Amino acid sequence: MPLRVVQEVRTEVHLAGVRLRRRVSPSVRAKERALMQKNNLKLHFGCGPRILPGWVNIDGWSFPGMDLAVDLRQPLPFRDGSCRLIFTEHVFEHIDVDFRLSVLREFFRVLQPGGTLRIVVPDCEKFVEAYTRRCIPTGLSTIGRVFRPLSRKLASLTWNDHR
Numbered sequence: 001m002p003l004r005v006v007q008e009v010r011t012e013v014h015l016a017g018v019r020l021r022r023r024v025s026p027s028v029r030a031k032e033r034a035l036m037q038k039n040n041l042k043l044h045f046g047c048g049p050r051i052l053p054g055w056v057n058i059d060g061w062s063f064p065g066m067d068l069a070v071d072l073r074q075p076l077p078f079r080d081g082s083c084r085l086i087f088t089e090h091v092f093e094h095i096d097v098d099f100r101l102s103v104l105r106e107f108f109r110v111l112q113p114g115g116t117l118r119i120v121v122p123d124c125e126k127f128v129e130a131y132t133r134r135c136i137p138t139g140l141s142t143i144g145r146v147f148r149p150l151s152r153k154l155a156s157l158t159w160n161d162h163r
Helices: 003-024 026-036 097-110 125-133 144-150
Strands: 041-045 056-059 083-089 111-120 154-157
Touching: 003 026, 083 097, 097 111
Parallel strands: 041 056, 041 083, 083 111, 111 154
Antiparallel strands: none
């Protein structure tokens, strides 16, 4: 079996556990209920071991000091318009192409009007060139249709076919 398949299966099994804990763990459910009551949140997705003080630090894997584990393919535990900043660095390129559009929609659901979404990926040159030429690179064909309607709202969106 190829290593990539083994890694994907491992990730899927792990994320199934994350989803299960969100449904059955009293402490996780209590934390999510508390977050649902807050406004002006700053969300840091894919925090890994880099914990930002004053932010809700979120990852799909467990790290000391993080606030919440989520599978980004699932609805986020925040109210509509409750977040003023969303930051994700070196995460978006790892989301399966079939889920990128729904992840972006979910980010914009929780982002308050005038809020900032910053998505950073390893190489922005490809996106900037495509943006200036008004065409979408190969790796972006699935989510390309959201760039125009969302472009006025995006503070930073970069891309690469990095895996």
